Amino acid sequence: MESNLQIDSLDKKILSMITHNARIPFLEVARECKVSGAAIHQRIQRLMNMGVIKGSEFIINPSKIGYHTCAFMGIFLKKASLFDKVVKMLEEIPEVVECHYTTGEYAMFIKIFAKSNEHLKRILHDKLQNIPGISSTETIISLDESFKRQLPIE
Amino acid sequence: MESNLQIDSLDKKILSMITHNARIPFLEVARECKVSGAAIHQRIQRLMNMGVIKGSEFIINPSKIGYHTCAFMGIFLKKASLFDKVVKMLEEIPEVVECHYTTGEYAMFIKIFAKSNEHLKRILHDKLQNIPGISSTETIISLDESFKRQLPIE
DNA sequence: AGTGAAACAGGCGATCG
DNA sequence: CGATCGCCTGTTTCACT
Numbered sequence: 001m002e003s004n005l006q007i008d009s010l011d012k013k014i015l016s017m018i019t020h021n022a023r024i025p026f027l028e029v030a031r032e033c034k035v036s037g038a039a040i041h042q043r044i045q046r047l048m049n050m051g052v053i054k055g056s057e058f059i060i061n062p063s064k065i066g067y068h069t070c071a072f073m074g075i076f077l078k079k080a081s082l083f084d085k086v087v088k089m090l091e092e093i094p095e096v097v098e099c100h101y102t103t104g105e106y107a108m109f110i111k112i113f114a115k116s117n118e119h120l121k122r123i124l125h126d127k128l129q130n131i132p133g134i135s136s137t138e139t140i141i142s143l144d145e146s147f148k149r150q151l152p153i154e
Numbered sequence: 155m156e157s158n159l160q161i162d163s164l165d166k167k168i169l170s171m172i173t174h175n176a177r178i179p180f181l182e183v184a185r186e187c188k189v190s191g192a193a194i195h196q197r198i199q200r201l202m203n204m205g206v207i208k209g210s211e212f213i214i215n216p217s218k219i220g221y222h223t224c225a226f227m228g229i230f231l232k233k234a235s236l237f238d239k240v241v242k243m244l245e246e247i248p249e250v251v252e253c254h255y256t257t258g259e260y261a262m263f264i265k266i267f268a269k270s271n272e273h274l275k276r277i278l279h280d281k282l283q284n285i286p287g288i289s290s291t292e293t294i295i296s297l298d299e300s301f302k303r304q305l306p307i308e
Numbered sequence: 309a310g311t312g313a314a315a316c317a318g319g320c321g322a323t324c325g
Numbered sequence: 326c327g328a329t330c331g332c333c334t335g336t337t338t339c340a341c342t
């Protein structure tokens with residue numbers, strides 16, 4: 001979708017340092033890259049303006065805040081044109097953390113967290129299956145997230 | 155897996171502020187929560203020690219760094235006991251960003267980024283299908299990530 | 309656990325090459 | 326674009342509660 005021609009090797013080095021620790025002092029990045037802190041500051045500002053950096057976040061362990069069930073769900077739609085409306089409805093369900101428009105087995109694909117399997121069942125019955133436009137769903141329960149990481153920079 | 159009894163409402167307020175902006179000054183969080191900066195500092199330290207906070211990261215837009223294809227893949231194994239070895243092999247493939255042990259259609263489920271559909275095909279043929287233990291795979295290509303977000307805190 | 313002060317360090321804008 | 330400078334703000338520790 002977008003070019004990456006404006007990203008040079010200094011940008012990549014900065015990105016690879018800050019993607020794994022958002023609280024790292026920019027001066028530390030600067031020392032490692034052998035430039036001034038102000039240069040890092042400007043570069044990161046530029047990367048944000050370009051949309052390369054979308055933001056920053058602390059990573060929470062879902063099970064430690066009570067979410068013990070993780071699942072993926074494939075969704076079949078009655079009509080493909082209902083996609084936008086279904087996305088809006090899914091956005092209203094806070095447990096749905098990721099939503100994709102897909103080809104392959106399903107029309108849509110989502111990732112969802114729930115407090116328990118029982119809770120997941122309730123979300124499925126009470127919320128998902130009441131969304132007009134969804135004809136059926138298939139659930140894949142994750143018994144264990146073996147790893148989760150960021151895309152490496154170059 | 156874990157209880158969340160040790161997390162009180164101040165912790166939740168802190169978490170909800172820092173999950174959406176990892177660079178927010180702790181003093182700003184402190185003012186909002188009407189406690190001292192040192193208290194926030196201690197709380198966050200404690201949440202890290204408890205494993206509630208797993209780290210922090212800048213969020214990169216994959217397409218802006220040249221990764222234009224996103225896919226999910228269901229994996230069938232020859233034997234369930236090969237799971238651990240397959241995870242190790244998948245970890246060697248940097249484009250694989252998420253790996254789950256699942257029930258349902260598949261034995262395993264992964265999320266993967268590639269530079270293009272052609273690149274995805276190469277990863278699939280040259281790397282994934284050469285992993286001993288994998289009997290077959292099914293690919294779900296994401297044409298669009300409609301949204302991606304964090305689990306809300308309470 | 310939380311506070312406030314103090315010492316230290318980093319963020320970030322202005323200005324100059 | 327990057328460097329230097331400088332002020333302002335935030336971070337972190339510590340003694341006290």
